[in-house]
Structures are given as C-alpha cells and as structure tokens.
Amino acid sequence: MNTQNSKAAFAEAIKHIPGGVNSPVRAFNSVGGNPLFIKSASGSKITDIDDNEYIDYVGSWGPMILGHTHPAVVEALNQTVLNGTSFGAPTLMETEMANLICEMVPSIESVRMVNSGTEATMSALRLARGYTKRDLVIKFEGCYHGHGDSFLIKAGSGALTLGTPNSPGVTKGTASDTLMASYNDLDSVLDLFTKYPNQIAALILEPVTGNMGVIRPSDEFIKGIRKACTDNGTVLIFDEVMTGFRVAKGGAQELFGITPDLTTLGKIIGGGLPVGAYGGKKEIMDCLAPNGPVYQAGTLSGNPMAMAAGLTTLRILNETPDFYAKLEEKANFYVQGLQSNLDKLGFPAVINQVGAMFTLFFTKEKEVKNFSDVMTCDTELYAKYFKLGLEAGIYAAPSQFEAGFVSIAHSEADLQKTIEASFDALKQLQ
Numbered sequence: 001m002n003t004q005n006s007k008a009a010f011a012e013a014i015k016h017i018p019g020g021v022n023s024p025v026r027a028f029n030s031v032g033g034n035p036l037f038i039k040s041a042s043g044s045k046i047t048d049i050d051d052n053e054y055i056d057y058v059g060s061w062g063p064m065i066l067g068h069t070h071p072a073v074v075e076a077l078n079q080t081v082l083n084g085t086s087f088g089a090p091t092l093m094e095t096e097m098a099n100l101i102c103e104m105v106p107s108i109e110s111v112r113m114v115n116s117g118t119e120a121t122m123s124a125l126r127l128a129r130g131y132t133k134r135d136l137v138i139k140f141e142g143c144y145h146g147h148g149d150s151f152l153i154k155a156g157s158g159a160l161t162l163g164t165p166n167s168p169g170v171t172k173g174t175a176s177d178t179l180m181a182s183y184n185d186l187d188s189v190l191d192l193f194t195k196y197p198n199q200i201a202a203l204i205l206e207p208v209t210g211n212m213g214v215i216r217p218s219d220e221f222i223k224g225i226r227k228a229c230t231d232n233g234t235v236l237i238f239d240e241v242m243t244g245f246r247v248a249k250g251g252a253q254e255l256f257g258i259t260p261d262l263t264t265l266g267k268i269i270g271g272g273l274p275v276g277a278y279g280g281k282k283e284i285m286d287c288l289a290p291n292g293p294v295y296q297a298g299t300l301s302g303n304p305m306a307m308a309a310g311l312t313t314l315r316i317l318n319e320t321p322d323f324y325a326k327l328e329e330k331a332n333f334y335v336q337g338l339q340s341n342l343d344k345l346g347f348p349a350v351i352n353q354v355g356a357m358f359t360l361f362f363t364k365e366k367e368v369k370n371f372s373d374v375m376t377c378d379t380e381l382y383a384k385y386f387k388l389g390l391e392a393g394i395y396a397a398p399s400q401f402e403a404g405f406v407s408i409a410h411s412e413a414d415l416q417k418t419i420e421a422s423f424d425a426l427k428q429l430q
Ligand SMILES: *Cc1c(COP(=O)(O)O)cnc(C)c1O
Pocket: 115, 116, 117, 118, 119, 121, 144, 145, 146, 147, 206, 210, 211, 239, 240, 241, 242, 266, 267, 276
C-alpha cells in the first residue's frame, strides 16, 4: 500500500501542530507509523490522500451513524449556510433541537447546547456542584469524559493509549476533588459514599464504556449506583456522549431502564459538526444562568450549521422505522463473524458488544468487565492486527482501548470483506 503522500503531509504537519494532530487519538503512536491524511469520505468508506480506500470503523469516533456525507445532512448544511452561520441570538432550530432531544431522551426535560462533549461534561459537573453545594465527584477508572481537569484522573481514550491517564497541569486541589471507583464494582462506590457523607455532588459514568473499549455494566451495578445516588442526594450523570443515539434511540438509559438526573451528549447529536449538550431534570437545569447562579455560556453554542446537521441526523434516527434494529443486525453480523474467526482458529480474545459499538480485546482473560481486565490486553498484538487491517483496506481505531462502530451505510459486503480480512490477519498472528 502506498502512503507516500500521507507520510509527506505528516512531516509537514508536525512542524507547526503538536504531534502533527489536533487530537492525540489521531496519532499512530501506540500502533507505530504515521497517521493517514483523509481526503474524503462517503457512506461506509474513507479515502486517504494517496487514494487508498478503507472501510471505516472509526466513524469520526462515533458521530457518523448515518455514514459519511449522507445526502440529507449535506443538503441541510447547503441550505443553512446561505442564511448565515452564526448570529449570537436565538434561532428556531435551537428550540426544535431541544424539543427533539427531550422527546427522544425522556429523562431530559431541559437542555443546553454547547460545542463539544468536553464542554458538556465540564458544565454538567459545575451545575451538579452548584445545585448540591458540594465539591466531590465520583468517576470510574478507565472512563473518559473529555479533557476537563476534573476528569483527567485515571482517564480512558487517548489519555490511556498514550500513558497519561493522570495529566500534568491538573492541580492537586482539583485532582483531590475527584474520587475514583472501579467499574462494575458497586462496593467501591458504596465505600466512597460511606467515607464522604453528604459531600459528593455527582457521580459520572459512561453507562456503557467505550473509551477503555466496550464494557457493559452489570444490572446490579447500574441499578445500585442509581439507588446510592438517590439515597445520598448525589446527582447521577450519565455521560452519553458516545452511547447517546448509538446503543438505542434513547441511549443507554433506555436500554437499561435507568433514569439519570443529568445526561451529557455529543458526537451523533452534531451529525459530524462540533456539538455537545447537557440536560436533565428541570429543577437542576434551572440553576443555570440566566435563570440561576451557575454560569455557563458559549459564543457559538447552538449555531445554525451544527443544529442543521444534528437535527437532520436525529430526525432520521427518530423517524426511520426499525433504524436501531437494522443497525444492530449489521453489528451482530460483524461481531458473530469475528467470533467465529476466533473460534475456528482457537485464538484467545474477547469481543464485547452493545448495539452498534464493540471492541475486540486481545487478552487471554475469559471476560473483560473492568479496567484491570482491560489492562491485561496485548497492545503490541493489537498494533500488528491494526496494520494488517489497514493493508487490507480496513480502517479501525489506532488503539486497543477504543470502541469500533458500524454505521447504517455499512453493507453486508463491507462487513463480510472485513470478517475475511480479520481471519487472514489473526491467522498470521497465531
Ligand atoms: C468523546 C467523548 C467525550 C468528549 O467529547 P469531545 O467532543 O471529544 O470533547 C466525553 N465523554 C465521552 C463518553 C466521550 O466518548
């Protein structure tokens, strides 16, 4: 495979961009080599600047659930741009967006738009602190909630991949307000509530993890944390930036039948443009300025381009009959194919899947249910598998600790080709 142009582009990029990338997960540090520079994308495929085409399982890290350049999204953007791209004043689309979010995710009674998932989680935490008049927050090892200071403690995603789960630059004071629990370990949570009575403002989690790879919460765990938060007057925040509109129309909370107090959204909600949102109980949301004293603002928040792409995407998800059943069918086909590859070869690995997100963990463990299990993975083996995939025209995340995604645009032929490429790669790695 010729990637000369990407190599040259990377050499140019590193001159004036730290590491040559605007987000560390895009670097190929953990798998070796240079990142590919992408020229265009359509449906399930992306094309690099050397004209290599790949079947895409990254989907811009989650947003592209309809596939790339969906005609309705492109049309909405084309129409919107002609009317102006930002006014700093209310528009009708923002109310339509809020109404649709509240309809699709019933725990959300009131919602504020922001510009990224990071902004959503930072703001939700400030709001929870303002509402409860408490300082402490519980998060889980390996969960990623964007790059806000309070969350860069034992964080997942690129922080984990690049070995900096505790980032320098976060003050000791901030770090000491973040309490750490272990995923799928209810006792680790209850112990913190006992140790810090009436001091914990919020508990935040990925209700299905994606940023240390896909892990499903046990029933006991997810119900137990809901009860613990209610008992202790703690705001339960579901960070559904990845799982929202992904694992079900109403997100993980619909899948598990749990009602969080606040929800953070991002990725799919922007349809490929920069958007985040946070919302929940009206009583809590009413603490936000201008109604209440908790301050949060944004020059470009709710801007027309982002609303156009997001609204168009959400409407399609909401109105297409059986959208999620069809999407899950694709994911099931793919995951079953991968599983049968493992079985045929007797290859030790674990596949976790929830809806249209999944991770193939290169571990000899029998199951992966928390951060310690994730840490048993052979990341060098993953790197080799990733490279063989690229050569076969498969674009997966350049890290073991991420979720893969299928979009509605992935055809059976795409998935079959990928299953076969995976078989060949695994066979070589045996
Ligand atoms: C991606 C992600 C974020 C951060 O969103 P950005 O838009 O990258 O700031 C936060 N939480 C979760 C669960 C995510 O997957």
